[in-house]
Amino acid sequence: xxxxxxAGLAAGGAYAIFGxxxxxxxxxxxxxxxxxxxxxxxxxxxxxxxYGRGWDFLPAAAAGVALSxxxxxxxxxxxxRVFSEADxxxxxxxxxxxxVGLFAVGFRFFSDTPRSVPVIFPSASRTVGGVVVTAGTVIxxxxxxxTVLLMGWVLSSTRVGTQVRAISELxxxxxxxxxPLFARTALVWGFTGLxxxxxxxxxxxxxxxxxxxxxFLIFPAMAAALIGAFRSLSLALVGGVLVGVVEAxxxxxxxxxxxxxxxxxxxxxxxxxxxxxxxxxxxxx
Amino acid sequence: MRRADFAWSAPFRIRRxxxxxxxLYVAAAIAIAGSANPFWLFLLTSALITAVVAVSVGxxxxxxxxLSLCQMSFAGMGAWTVxxxxxKTSLPYLAMLPFAALVPFAVGILVGVPALRLRGLNLAVFxxxxxxxxxxxxxxxxxxxxxxxxxxxxxGFASSEPGFFLFCAAALxxxxxxxxxxxxxxxxxxxxxxxxxxxxxxxxxxxVVRTKLxxxxxxxxxxxxxxxxxxxxxxxxxxxxxxxxxxxTILTSALMFGAGHFEGALLAxxxxxxxxxxxxxxxxxxxxxxxxxxxxxxxxxxxxEGGLSAALRALISRLGRPRETPDHSTAASPLPACRLSRLRxxxxxxxxxxxxxxxxxxxxxxxxxxxVTEGRFVGVIGPNGAGKSTLxxxxxxxxxxxxxxxxxxxxxxxxxxxRKRARMGMRRTFQQGLTPRDLTVGxxxxxxxxxxxxxxxxxxxxxxxxxxxxxxAALDVGSRRILEVCxxxxxxxxxxxxxEPVAGLAGHERERFVxxxxxxxxxxxxxxxxxxxxxxxxxxxxxxxxxxxxxRVIAAGTPSEVLSNPDVVAAxxxxxx
Numbered sequence: 001x002x003x004x005x006x007a008g009l010a011a012g013g014a015y016a017i018f019g020x021x022x023x024x025x026x027x028x029x030x031x032x033x034x035x036x037x038x039x040x041x042x043x044x045x046x047x048x049x050x051y052g053r054g055w056d057f058l059p060a061a062a063a064g065v066a067l068s069x070x071x072x073x074x075x076x077x078x079x080x081r082v083f084s085e086a087d088x089x090x091x092x093x094x095x096x097x098x099x100v101g102l103f104a105v106g107f108r109f110f111s112d113t114p115r116s117v118p119v120i121f122p123s124a125s126r127t128v129g130g131v132v133v134t135a136g137t138v139i140x141x142x143x144x145x146x147t148v149l150l151m152g153w154v155l156s157s158t159r160v161g162t163q164v165r166a167i168s169e170l171x172x173x174x175x176x177x178x179x180p181l182f183a184r185t186a187l188v189w190g191f192t193g194l195x196x197x198x199x200x201x202x203x204x205x206x207x208x209x210x211x212x213x214x215x216f217l218i219f220p221a222m223a224a225a226l227i228g229a230f231r232s233l234s235l236a237l238v239g240g241v242l243v244g245v246v247e248a249x250x251x252x253x254x255x256x257x258x259x260x261x262x263x264x265x266x267x268x269x270x271x272x273x274x275x276x277x278x279x280x281x282x283x284x285x
Numbered sequence: 286m287r288r289a290d291f292a293w294s295a296p297f298r299i300r301r302x303x304x305x306x307x308x309l310y311v312a313a314a315i316a317i318a319g320s321a322n323p324f325w326l327f328l329l330t331s332a333l334i335t336a337v338v339a340v341s342v343g344x345x346x347x348x349x350x351x352l353s354l355c356q357m358s359f360a361g362m363g364a365w366t367v368x369x370x371x372x373k374t375s376l377p378y379l380a381m382l383p384f385a386a387l388v389p390f391a392v393g394i395l396v397g398v399p400a401l402r403l404r405g406l407n408l409a410v411f412x413x414x415x416x417x418x419x420x421x422x423x424x425x426x427x428x429x430x431x432x433x434x435x436x437x438x439x440x441g442f443a444s445s446e447p448g449f450f451l452f453c454a455a456a457l458x459x460x461x462x463x464x465x466x467x468x469x470x471x472x473x474x475x476x477x478x479x480x481x482x483x484x485x486x487x488x489x490x491x492x493v494v495r496t497k498l499x500x501x502x503x504x505x506x507x508x509x510x511x512x513x514x515x516x517x518x519x520x521x522x523x524x525x526x527x528x529x530x531x532x533x534t535i536l537t538s539a540l541m542f543g544a545g546h547f548e549g550a551l552l553a554x555x556x557x558x559x560x561x562x563x564x565x566x567x568x569x570x571x572x573x574x575x576x577x578x579x580x581x582x583x584x585x586x587x588x589x590e591g592g593l594s595a596a597l598r599a600l601i602s603r604l605g606r607p608r609e610t611p612d613h614s615t616a617a618s619p620l621p622a623c624r625l626s627r628l629r630x631x632x633x634x635x636x637x638x639x640x641x642x643x644x645x646x647x648x649x650x651x652x653x654x655x656x657v658t659e660g661r662f663v664g665v666i667g668p669n670g671a672g673k674s675t676l677x678x679x680x681x682x683x684x685x686x687x688x689x690x691x692x693x694x695x696x697x698x699x700x701x702x703x704r705k706r707a708r709m710g711m712r713r714t715f716q717q718g719l720t721p722r723d724l725t726v727g728x729x730x731x732x733x734x735x736x737x738x739x740x741x742x743x744x745x746x747x748x749x750x751x752x753x754x755x756x757x758a759a760l761d762v763g764s765r766r767i768l769e770v771c772x773x774x775x776x777x778x779x780x781x782x783x784x785e786p787v788a789g790l791a792g793h794e795r796e797r798f799v800x801x802x803x804x805x806x807x808x809x810x811x812x813x814x815x816x817x818x819x820x821x822x823x824x825x826x827x828x829x830x831x832x833x834x835x836x837r838v839i840a841a842g843t844p845s846e847v848l849s850n851p852d853v854v855a856a857x858x859x860x861x862x
Binding site: 032034078082083086088089090092093094096097098099100101102103104105107108212216218219222223225226230258259260261262264265266268269272273 | 346350352354399406407409410411413414415417418420421422425529530533534536537540541570572573574575576578579580582583586587589590
């Protein structure tokens with residue numbers, strides 16, 4: 001059982017990275033990024049392709065991470081330019097369209113056959129209390145935690161955070177006030193793309209999957225973001241880890257394992273029933 | 286619905302263009318069935334089926350304004366149901382169809398209950414996670430009949446390829462007509478209302494939750510029918526057709542083509558199936574088709590809502606005939622004699638006692654009490670930020686007061702939600718003007734009156750509104766504001782809260798509107814709480830005026846008394862010191 005929990009921590013840490021990234025983008029850019037996982041999958045697969053061609057692990061991983069960051073920045077700039085004044089439903093619809101397109105591009109380049117992604121530092125695992133903890137698990141949890149701390153600090157106490165929030169709420173006014181719109185947008189989107197690729201490389205080395213199965217890690221990631229109510233970074237972190245661990249534990253019995261795919265849904269359901277128990281209105285006035 | 290109700294719904298009446306479009310659809314279907322080869326028939330049949338699912342996206346997104354990412358899961362449930370019935374029972378295919386719609390309908394209600402209060406974002410996320418769970422837990426085990434090789438067969442009369450094509454064309458036509466009829470009905474018009482504003486919908490006494498739920502369940506049922514057709518086309522289906530990414534793709538193409546209109550859904554179906562085929566004819570890989578939809582979807586959305594079909598309709602109506610100018614010339618006709626006439630009463634109708642609300646350190650309202658007598662106007666004035674609109678929100682139930690009570694006609698309504706207050710006879714209007722653009726004047730007033738109000742035509746002439754058949758979208762901002770006030774009045778409320786009804790009106794229009802308002806209390810016995818910046822209007826309508834400043838009542842009395850009160854002058858102009 002403990003082995004399962006620890007195994008779940010690696011996946012959970014990655015879900016947490018995606019979930020926290022989604023919350024960050026929602027707060028800073030006003031968009032729900034349905035492509036968070038698929039953007040990370042680009043990086044993981046690109047790294048795997050380079051590694052397959054004889055690159056060393058670290059340069060390959062760095063190139064993959066850079067690719068994800070570039071794709072993420074491109075999406076962010078497109079949204080900032082085209083949809084900055086659009087209402088929520090239109091932004092969400094456009095984000096879904098972008099996600100569909102990214103999946104198609106991914107299939108084109110990487111095909112949808114499973115591909116093994118190199119294991120990070122295969123020798124660097126420790127046995128703690130009879131349970132093997134891999135370096136990947138530790139890295140992904142640290143990256144998740146660092147993301148929460150860094151972004152929490154940026155959002156609440158820095159000028160950049162204030163500027164980015166201003167861009168998301170009143171882009172025209174922010175621009176008139178001299179906020180460097182494009183630089184700030186690129187910064188936020190680039191950072192979330194980068195950490196997502198790190199999370200994805202760790203997950204993919206643990207459970208080799210097809211490009212689409214990696215892209216579909218958006219489901220547990222969305223459950224994590226929902227637990228954070230798209231506002232709280234730390235709750236999204238806890239939520240991601242929780243989803244990962246519950247998924248892993250659900251494989252404990254074969255009768256439960258069948259319902260493993262429903263874990264994000266069930267958790268999201270419970271969270272929504274709780275958070276939506278009071279009447280909430282669509283506009284402040 | 287009574288026949289007379291259709292009189293003002295002319296945009297929905299069967300018009301010549303509708304008949305021509307239907308005839309064209311039928312003729313095209315028959316011509317294709319008679320001439321196309323089996324390959325093309327198969328392709329076009331699957332296009333029609335995709336169009337059925339696109340219609341379901343149109344209902345949930347274009348009508349009710351909700352983003353659902355599980356439409357292909359509902360289609361899969363329809364297919365699953367048909368496969369199961371085919372395996373376990375000897376029901377004919379036609380008899381399975383109602384079940385294929387009912388199962389997703391029921392699931393839609395079940396899933397909808399937690400999603401009830403979700404909007405835009407949360408609903409999209411929740412339905413996405415739901416579709417993943419269905420795909421992995423239900424569909425991944427295979428569809429009934431898959432292992433057994435038990436094929437679903439279409440009914441005998443439609444067993445040939447042209448026959449099944451025509452069957453699917455008829456099914457799509459039926460679904461399209463049913464959706465048009467639904468949009469005409471009150472249920473469908475509430476969908477448009479909730480899309481425009483949930484608050485305004487609740488303020489008219491309608492449950493927002495029920496409205497969204499009905500749209501969600503109806504769209505689930507339509508998608509389920511699509512799934513039932515798909516399984517008959519292929520005989521056996523696999524989980525691959527019903528993955529979350531398929532739901533996302535169909536949403537994208539529905540957004541691109543504007544599935545809220547029938548032709549948009551049809552185009553979404555046609556292009557969804559034909560583009561991959563054209564690509565392979567051109568020697569290009571088929572899998573770039575989703576990229577085309579993605580780019581098209583983003584481009585369509587960057588132009589605003591409605592997609593290609595809305596753009597086409599706008600183009601056709603511009604080419605077709607000169608734009609109708611709404612008729613504002615209706616002279617103030619004498620009011621019909623059938624109107625209820627009540628004398629001014631003396632009892633307190635709306636009694637607001639000691640309410641207070643604070644936002645953090647800011648006391649928005651501080652121990653405010655006021656009473657509006659039956660059949661009278663009370664004006665509330667005060668500088669910007671005085672708490673006037675907060676007062677309206679508390680009395681109508683959108684904001685909770687930390688203390689005090691709101692009494693309507695002797696009943697304490699303090700703990701009731703907005704829709705229940707509205708049903709008890711408390712109506713309000715909104716400063717922003719929240720009338721749904723997709724309805725006609727009459728269609729909106731009919732919803733607002735909820736069946737027991739004044740006749741629509743009578744209300745239209747009372748407030749000198751444009752004819753009931755005029756689309757709300759064709760009204761200027763001022764007329765929309767009058768329409769919203771008229772909507773609040775038409776239900777014969779016991780009390781009505783008007784939040785700056787005269788703002789944005791000028792000259793003749795303003796005078797005529799104030800004259801119409803002046804008759805509200807005497808005619809219906811309504812107690813009117815009037816929030817207004819226009820002091821002339823307050824002076825001419827109200828017996829009593831109350832001045833709010835920084836959340837407190839600083840003066841009360843006749844309008845001329847309070848306007849000469851030095852505290853009031855200071856609140857407006859600043860104190861000379």
